[in-house]
Amino acid sequence: EPEVTQTPSHQVTQMGQEVILRCVPISNHLYFYWYRQILGQKVEFLVSFYNNEISEKSEIFDDQFSVERPDGSNFTLKIRSTKLEDSAMYFCASSEALSNEQFFGPGTRLTVL
Amino acid sequence: AQTVTQSQPEMSVQEAETVTLSCTYDTSENNYYLFWYKQPPSRQMILVIRQEAYKQQNATENRFSVNFQKAAKSFSLKISDSQLGDTAMYFCAFVNMDSNYQLIWGAGTKLIIKP
Numbered sequence: 001e002p003e004v005t006q007t008p009s010h011q012v013t014q015m016g017q018e019v020i021l022r023c024v025p026i027s028n029h030l031y032f033y034w035y036r037q038i039l040g041q042k043v044e045f046l047v048s049f050y051n052n053e054i055s056e057k058s059e060i061f062d063d064q065f066s067v068e069r070p071d072g073s074n075f076t077l078k079i080r081s082t083k084l085e086d087s088a089m090y091f092c093a094s095s096e097a098l099s100n101e102q103f104f105g106p107g108t109r110l111t112v113l
Numbered sequence: 114a115q116t117v118t119q120s121q122p123e124m125s126v127q128e129a130e131t132v133t134l135s136c137t138y139d140t141s142e143n144n145y146y147l148f149w150y151k152q153p154p155s156r157q158m159i160l161v162i163r164q165e166a167y168k169q170q171n172a173t174e175n176r177f178s179v180n181f182q183k184a185a186k187s188f189s190l191k192i193s194d195s196q197l198g199d200t201a202m203y204f205c206a207f208v209n210m211d212s213n214y215q216l217i218w219g220a221g222t223k224l225i226i227k228p
Binding site: 058107 | 206216218
């Protein structure tokens with residue numbers, strides 16, 4: 001069964017460093033999403049992406065964040081200069097259409113020291 | 114603004130018992146979907162069940178069923194014959210199908226199944 005994959009599973013970085021979180025969505029899916037879950041808190045929407053551009057983004061998704069689909073398979077989330085409060089689980093999701101179920105990857109745990 | 118509320122931070126039942134997790138939501142929209150996701154200790158997010166708002170019939174998926182009360186904006190999850198593997202965080206989520214399609218999440222209920 002096709003699935004969304006994410007790498008790495010755990011990333012530790014120093015405050016101020018750039019990180020890139022990678023996702024490989026399901027191959028025939030067209031819509032891609034990033035969500036974040038700070039430990040013990042709600043899952044929060046960050047951004048949705050379609051046709052090589054951002055469709056929606058939340059207030060959390062400020063200038064420090066960017067997304068890219070550098071090739072036909074990867075979907076990346078870049079945090080330019082990490083802050084302590086960026087420590088969270090980051091989930092990538094994809095869907096075939098906007099009205100379809102979003103399938104989630106296993107998440108990347110980001111720890112900023 | 115759309116919100117999702119889960120009023121039970123934690124629940125605990127014996128194996129084989131039935132448990133109901135509650136969820137309420139607030140929206141003025143008519144075209145939306147509701148979901149229950151399970152997050153085990155591995156932290157992967159797994160879809161348990163989905164309900165389209167236009168459907169009157171409650172969704173069921175094996176041991177999992179929902180009680181969808183549209184007028185009351187209530188969407189509870191019933192787990193029958195609970196199993197140890199059901200131990201997880203359970204999140205209720207909402208998506209507006211007429212606008213932005215971003216999932217709006219509740220705070221979660223930690224469910225513990227005791228042997």
